[in-house]
Every structure is written in C-alpha cells, then in structure tokens.
Amino acid sequence: MSTSPGSRSGPVATERLTAWFAPVVADAGYDLEDLDVRAAGNRFVVRVVVDRDSGVSLDDVAEVSRALSDVLDAEDDDLGRSPYVLEVTSPGVDRPLTLPRHWRRNVGRLVTTTAVGEQLVGRVVSVDDDGVVLAVEKGGAKKGQVRKPAGNRTLTWAELGEGRVQVEFNRPAGHRDAHLVHEGPDEGPDEGSDEGPDDTDDDLDADDELDAAEGEQ
Template identity: 45%
Template sequence: MSALEDQTILRETATRVLDAHGLVLEDVEIRRGGGMPQVRLVVDLPEDQLGSVDLDTVADASRTLSEAVDADDAVLGSTPVLLEVTTPGVDRELTQPRHFRRSRGRLLALTVADGTSYRARLLAVHGEELHLRQEPGRDDRGRPVKLPPGTIERPVIPIADVRTARVEVEFDPPADLAQLLADAETTIADHPTAQKES
C-alpha cells in the first residue's frame, strides 16, 4: 500500500506540524487526475476557539509541512504530489459536534428531522444539544422580521435531530456577541434543563 493510500504517516506528520501552529487537521482529500496527484489538507482552529483561522498561520504551517514532506518520502511517497493546505469554506455542511462547537456565535441555517427550518444564532453547545437564538432577519425594506406568536425564541435542539446546517455569511454580527455567548453559558449552568423544541 502506498503512502497516499495509507495516509497514516501523512496524518501523523500533519497533526504534529499543525499542532505547533495552533491548528487541527479537519480532513484529508486526495484527488487523482490525469496529472500529478493532489493532496488537500483541510485545517481549522481547535473546537474551543472562536473566530476564523489566520491565513498567515495557514501559510506558515503549509511551508513547514512542505519541508517535512520533502525531507521524508515516507510521508507521501517519492512521486511528486501537489500539496494544498486550506481552511473549510463558509459553505461547509456542519455534520460533527466539533463543527458546531467551532461555530458558536455564528448565524446558522438549520433544518431538523421534522422539516422545521431555523435561521438562528448558535449561542452554545452543551453536551449533544444546540442552544440557539432565532434571528429571522429583515424584510425587503430592512425592517426586523418578528417571530410568529408562540414561537420559542431560544430553542434547544439535539444535534442528532439536525438534518442540514450551514453557517450563513454575516457582515454585521451583533456588537454584544461576546456577552450573548457568556450569558448563554451562565443560563445553561443555572438552568441545565432549558425548554426544548419539540
């Protein structure tokens, strides 16, 4: 089995290099076409950190990783390979608990098992549950849209019930976002059995 097929040494090497740069390995994608094989490493910040990955950090990690690959044929083999280090795109589907933990504070578009759709800010991930604040957006005149009467403003949804979830691009997040997240954590600690969306 070739180094490209096995990936064990590649993953070990990438994990060691990325860890030194404060990054984690999210995924390894290998593409074989008519030319040189392409190895794409998707990296992210650890799940306990908020914000976006600094592109200078990604570039530094990519250089270090390229040097490690060049120095040891056991990582990717002796055949030339195009190595790319990148971050998850904004259109990434959120499928794992760690994806949701990394998305705290972000505005999400979610659909759950019963077909209900939400446009909501992820305030916290507690165990296997998402604590959300619904934000329905604005109408065509720029006025805030109100939630229908009887709607739970802050639903709690089990991750297992989520069928699709993506981060929405947002150009003006709330100025008090850090306080919103801190308040959510305090509320969860004080009231661990918050009302759940049925």
C-alpha cells in the same frame, strides 16, 4: 520537492498522509478537518484543511504548510517520486457544521439546520456538552423579506442535524465576522445562501480570505 502519493492515491494515500499530518497539526494547535489527495495530470494535489477556535490567518496557513512540507520531505522515500502540490487552507463558509467544535466556532453566526425533521434558521447563541441554543427566526423565505425573532430553542446533539453558515448582508450589532458580511444599500435585511447571491460581484467566501498556500514542490 518530488514527493507524491504516487500510484497509491485515494483512500490508502489519504490514510497514510493523515497518520503523518494529524500529530503535526495537533502539536501546532490546530485541528485537521479534512485531507484529500487527487491526481491532476502528472502530479498530485494534497489538500489539507485546518481550523482552531481562534480562527486561521494567512500566517497560520503558511506556518502549517511549512511544517507539513517538512513531513513530506522526511517521508520522501516512502511515497514515490511524482511532483505534487500541497495546499493548506481553512474551512470555507460552505463547510457543514457536523461536530460540536464546528458549532462552537460559529457562535454568533446565522445558520440553517434540521432538527427532528424541521428546517430551522437561527443564530447560534451558545454551545455546550449537551447541544446548541439557537435564536430561531421565522419568515423571510423569499428574497428581501425580513425574518422575525421566534425565541430561543435548545437542541440536543441527538436532535440536531448538520448546519450551514449563512452569508449575511446587514451586520448584526457586535458581529465578529466582518468577512462574512456585505454591507449593501439600505434595502432591508437580505439573507444569502452559503454560496452567496447571484446578483452581486461582491461574493464573500472565507476560502477567498484564506486562500490556499500552495507550493509547487
């Protein structure tokens, strides 16, 4: 396929592609979380991030990629004729939690956030129309230190800042996200940052689990 955003890259191309892609993604049962158009040499990279409550598998990525490729085929005359690469992926663990649906999809995960100027670390217990309940943990600021439960805290959306999912090294009982957890030696709980630790080759990133489905069109 030879379609690309052509010379109309940047905000104009992004707005146009968003208008085309959003209804297709929604009809397939996903949310369009992000869309980015960037020049890369003599071609363009169109990167699309999708998500849904039940998660996104590799097969899901391939399905959405095919549907969006069909859209670009149909709109070929409107976009010009430079080569492009279409990438469809799911959000990585470093994606900030900014919308209620982001928090809802991370129930059970450990997050960091700011609430009324206070830095908090806690596990997402529940999410509703009013806000989020966090099982707050205290201490453990240094590597190797154990955090201790400090009770649940209810935060309204107005109080809550953006959140960041934390990569965990010892899986809590019933944890639903094995791909976010590295079960290392028994040296006590050790929380990593959202970019993973520097001292292991086993960095886990959800984007690696659901790598971009690319098609050189």
